[in-house]
Amino acid sequence: MVLGLREFTQRTGEGVGGPILDTDNGEELMRVQPFVSIVLGNRPPESHGSLYITSKQVIWLSDVDRAKGYAVDFFSLSLHAVSTDPEAYPSPCIYTQIESEADDGDDEDEESDLESGEVLDLSKVTEMRLVPSDASQLDTLFEMFCKCAELNPEPVEEEEGHNWVFSADQLENEGTGEDPGWHFFQDPTNSIGHSNGDHDLANTVLRLQINDQRFEDAEEMDQGNDSSHQ
């Protein structure tokens, strides 16, 4: 797993088309936004290019220099936001913070490095702004970023699964047909895209009680199994 921003030069159509995606591993193109400038750190904007949002990463390809492009994986994007305050940045943009390998370093040093504009070390870039010429697209882009960020949870979490929700009883009875890959959390109604304001405290208590019932059911089933063995 490589953190941070990196160069991206693999284009279709002999180097002039869109990005070549890792479709073998399920990468899908979610959205293309033409006429987008990119701002790395405190450097001047680089224009114009096309923004490609895929299910795994954000790719920007220059329209001017066909050899120029940048990409960052969604799991390296710590934060993204819609910035419309001219004091924060003159043009409305999507503001992102990038978690980089060199994140422990002193921020101020790094920014002055970027400002001097001598050598750009992409792995040290911690801020990126994407400035679409059509500012009315900002909210749509923001929502797409949110959607894709959710498609990319922490890799570690994914490997471990959610085994911790199983009780010892359940683990002992793995052969009883219980799906060990059962995902407790995969409830599409809990997507972050939805406002959850209708869930009051009572609702939470109810939810927790429902969960408890699930465990009780499992125990009852275990007891049933035991009695059938006797």
Add this chain to the structure above:
Amino acid sequence: MLFFSYFKDLVGREVTVELKNDLAIRGTLHSVDQYLNIKLENTRVVDQDKYPHMLSVRNCFIRGSVVRYVQLPPDGVDVDLLHDATRREARGG
């Protein structure tokens, strides 16, 4: 699961999210998902001298894995309910 449910009850409330890179952002909690990704609205940076360029963003998505602390409104904590829920969670796991 517990904190997911818990944070959902704080939707609409003002919270401060402190990131592992020391940035602290205050805003209205818009939503939270099962990975504890957090969406804030009407955000502002707490330490504006240090992060002047982030003075204000309209809405903000914060990846759950980069959150260090979430500061809650004092009256947003139902201690009894949280105690009870924590015990249930411990028993269930």
